[in-house]
Amino acid sequence: MRLRVLRFLLRKEFLQIVRDRTLLGMLFIMPVIQLLVLANAVTFEVKSARMYIIDKDHSSMSRGVATRLAASGRFVPTESSPSMAEGDEAILDRRVDLIVVIPEGFEREIVRDHRAPLQLVFNAEDGAAAAVMQTYANAIVMNYAGELGAEVSPSVVTKLSVGDGGAPARGHPVMELRRRGWYNSELDYREYMVPGILVVLVTMIGTLLTAMNIVREKEAGTLDQLNVTPINRSTFIAAKLIPLWTFAMIDLSIGLVVARFVFHVPVLGSLVLVFFAATIYLVGALGIGLWISTVAETQQQAMFVTFSLLMVYLLMSGLFTPIRGMPVWAQWTTEINPIAHFVALMRAVLLKGARTRDVASHLAALAAISSVVLSIAIRQYHKRSA
Amino acid sequence: MTDHAVASSRAPLEVRGVSRRFEETVALSDVSFAVNAGELFGLVGPDGAGKTTLFRILTTLLVPDSGTATVLGLDVVRDLWAIRSRVGYMPGRFSLYPDLSVEENLSFFASVFGTSIDEGRAIIAPIYDQIEPFKDRRAGALSGGMKQKLALCCALVHCPEILFLDEPTTGVDAVSRREFWDLLGALKKSGLPILVSTAYMDEATRCDRVGLIQRGRILAVDAPAAIAARYPNPLIAVHANERHKLIQSLRDYQHAKSVYPFGDEVHYSDARAAKAMDDIVAELRTYLAGSGFTDLRVKPISAGVEDAFMELMGQPEATVRAAA
Numbered sequence: 001m002r003l004r005v006l007r008f009l010l011r012k013e014f015l016q017i018v019r020d021r022t023l024l025g026m027l028f029i030m031p032v033i034q035l036l037v038l039a040n041a042v043t044f045e046v047k048s049a050r051m052y053i054i055d056k057d058h059s060s061m062s063r064g065v066a067t068r069l070a071a072s073g074r075f076v077p078t079e080s081s082p083s084m085a086e087g088d089e090a091i092l093d094r095r096v097d098l099i100v101v102i103p104e105g106f107e108r109e110i111v112r113d114h115r116a117p118l119q120l121v122f123n124a125e126d127g128a129a130a131a132v133m134q135t136y137a138n139a140i141v142m143n144y145a146g147e148l149g150a151e152v153s154p155s156v157v158t159k160l161s162v163g164d165g166g167a168p169a170r171g172h173p174v175m176e177l178r179r180r181g182w183y184n185s186e187l188d189y190r191e192y193m194v195p196g197i198l199v200v201l202v203t204m205i206g207t208l209l210t211a212m213n214i215v216r217e218k219e220a221g222t223l224d225q226l227n228v229t230p231i232n233r234s235t236f237i238a239a240k241l242i243p244l245w246t247f248a249m250i251d252l253s254i255g256l257v258v259a260r261f262v263f264h265v266p267v268l269g270s271l272v273l274v275f276f277a278a279t280i281y282l283v284g285a286l287g288i289g290l291w292i293s294t295v296a297e298t299q300q301q302a303m304f305v306t307f308s309l310l311m312v313y314l315l316m317s318g319l320f321t322p323i324r325g326m327p328v329w330a331q332w333t334t335e336i337n338p339i340a341h342f343v344a345l346m347r348a349v350l351l352k353g354a355r356t357r358d359v360a361s362h363l364a365a366l367a368a369i370s371s372v373v374l375s376i377a378i379r380q381y382h383k384r385s386a
Numbered sequence: 387m388t389d390h391a392v393a394s395s396r397a398p399l400e401v402r403g404v405s406r407r408f409e410e411t412v413a414l415s416d417v418s419f420a421v422n423a424g425e426l427f428g429l430v431g432p433d434g435a436g437k438t439t440l441f442r443i444l445t446t447l448l449v450p451d452s453g454t455a456t457v458l459g460l461d462v463v464r465d466l467w468a469i470r471s472r473v474g475y476m477p478g479r480f481s482l483y484p485d486l487s488v489e490e491n492l493s494f495f496a497s498v499f500g501t502s503i504d505e506g507r508a509i510i511a512p513i514y515d516q517i518e519p520f521k522d523r524r525a526g527a528l529s530g531g532m533k534q535k536l537a538l539c540c541a542l543v544h545c546p547e548i549l550f551l552d553e554p555t556t557g558v559d560a561v562s563r564r565e566f567w568d569l570l571g572a573l574k575k576s577g578l579p580i581l582v583s584t585a586y587m588d589e590a591t592r593c594d595r596v597g598l599i600q601r602g603r604i605l606a607v608d609a610p611a612a613i614a615a616r617y618p619n620p621l622i623a624v625h626a627n628e629r630h631k632l633i634q635s636l637r638d639y640q641h642a643k644s645v646y647p648f649g650d651e652v653h654y655s656d657a658r659a660a661k662a663m664d665d666i667v668a669e670l671r672t673y674l675a676g677s678g679f680t681d682l683r684v685k686p687i688s689a690g691v692e693d694a695f696m697e698l699m700g701q702p703e704a705t706v707r708a709a710a
Contacts, residue, residue: 221477229470231498
């Protein structure tokens with residue numbers, strides 16, 4: 001009897017969704033557009049940064065540094081002079097984005113000591129762009145140093161000092177070179193962002209539509225009408241969650257196709273694992289929507305609560321900013337942030353080819369969060385409507 | 387109904403001392419009444435009197451703070467699931483799916499009760515026949531009267547043993563209202579007990595018995611005629627050229643008990659219950675003519691249910707919708 005009723009409820013839900021053109025647009029067209037727009041816009045990539053060269057060494061190695069930087073396509077040498085003051089002026093006028101200072105005796109020191117200082121001065125007004133330029137420049141310089149090391153000596157280390165653009169620093173904190181990005185060697189931000197944006201999309205679909213859908217029945221008074229029937233709460237909740245879960249999974253599939261064939265995001269890991277994780281994750285995302293529907297009386301309220309909640313979750317998920325850059329207390333909150341776990345898992349599986357045991361901790365966390373969220377939501381739902 | 391106790395123990399609906407408050411607002415206060423088998427019972431009162439709260443309690447959507455109520459002998463708090471599958475409920479607001487068609491709505495509500503349109507056909511036929519030509523139309527695109535009929539069909543399709551209709555005619559035009567009450571009359575003949583609420587006083591006369599409710603309290607429960615007969619004072623209908631001024635002048639009259647507009651007339655009741663009607667009419671005519679009214683018609687009338695309600699409620703014009 002219950003399954004029979006569930007079947008009728010499901011038929012009604014699908015009928016309503018299929019009939020709602022706005023909703024269909026939201027479900028199937030918006031995610032693709034958003035993915036295309038966001039993935040291209042949300043990128044920290046830097047191309048053709050203007051470079052000021054101060055070469056005080058005039059050696060083949062010093063010219064090699066400048067040539068390698070220019071050859072990467074990331075940097076374009078636009079000006080050069082032996083004067084630091086003129087370089088400062090160029091960066092203050094925003095004529096250039098960085099200054100490369102190769103000190104006198106650069107080649108000699110490399111040959112003699114297998115190490116030499118090199119100064120990179122960035123305009124850090126746009127911190128993110130400066131960080132990206134720095135990463136690129138580091139990689140290129142280190143690569144070159146490696147080549148030289150292979151020729152000359154195996155232990156060449158190049159040191160860089162990084163200054164602030166407004167007040168160019170000389171001899172400021174010395175920084176060791178960083179490792180190269182292993183699983184995204186080209187540092188293609190789209191590869192990195194697309195899995196994250198996919199998570200955002202299915203979360204929006206799952207949470208927002210669940211909350212709105214149930215609140216709409218509340219607003220229309222149909223919830224009261226349904227409550228004076230033999231439909232029990234579990235059947236009702238199942239009938240609400242199953243269709244939206246299905247559509248969110250379809251969205252994820254569409255998104256993965258776009259990611260693979262439009263953005264050439266590698267799919268190194270198992271798709272079964274991705275969908276399995278998504279299944280668990282969506283139970284939680286839909287559970288949050290269900291909870292919101294119990295506290296909101298109108299669709300506007302539901303939308304407002306959903307956006308406020310998701311905003312916090314998203315910003316603290318490590319999607320836009322690295323989790324390791326957060327204060328310690330914020331790092332702890334990511335442990336109970338389902339988006340953080342799912343974003344990390346998606347990136348690991350898609351870009352690194354992580355296997356089930358590699359992401360077991362994320363899966364466990366997702367399962368725990370989802371079951372807690374869903375049971376709180378169902379309890380709240382029962383309490384609110386008795 | 388020879389033995390009241392026996393009759394009420396079999397009553398399809400019994401409310402005993404039900405109270406409910408929402409924070410500081412008292413929505414229902416010690417409400418008691420019963421609906422007998424096969425009875426069309428009207429709950430009549432102004433907006434905000436507590437009618438909808440009472441309906442929500444009786445249909446198990448709300449729990450009373452105190453008191454008990456039984457529907458078909460089942461307790462509204464304890465036996466809610468048994469009640470839910472055996473009653474028909476039509477909420478005050480249109481509560482069907484506007485994006486589903488007439489037929490889809492009906493078949494959906496039939497199916498959740500484990501039945502089908504065909505099985506429920508016998509009981510809904512008189513109503514469904516009228517809307518069947520539009521069965522493929524979206525419910526949201528129906529006229530107000532048609533929506534009510536569809537909602538009634540949806541509340542009836544599973545053959546309930548008692549019907550709850552919360553203000554079914556609010557916001558519906560006068561013709562559709564009359565039709566709707568004709569349908570209820572027909573349903574009543576099948577023996578189905580019906581509890582219906584309304585803020586329209588004129589609809590009270592279509593009920594077997596009515597309960598007058600105001601500010602969460604039941605003021606009177608009786609047959610409409612019996613309630614009308616309770617009216618204690620001489621009642622006079624007055625018509626004159628300027629109605630507003632007329633009401634004012636009548637209120638200023640020294641023997642006035644109550645004065646309220648009624649259609650295009652004004653009903654005046656005199657405080658002197660024992661005085662002969664002819665004398666009152668004559669005095670009133672003199673008084674009004676002296677105040678400069680023309681077109682004057684003054685005639686004694688016998689009180690209707692509406693007059694009795696006005697009297698019982700004590701606050702006529704502010705709270706009650708005038709009869710159409």
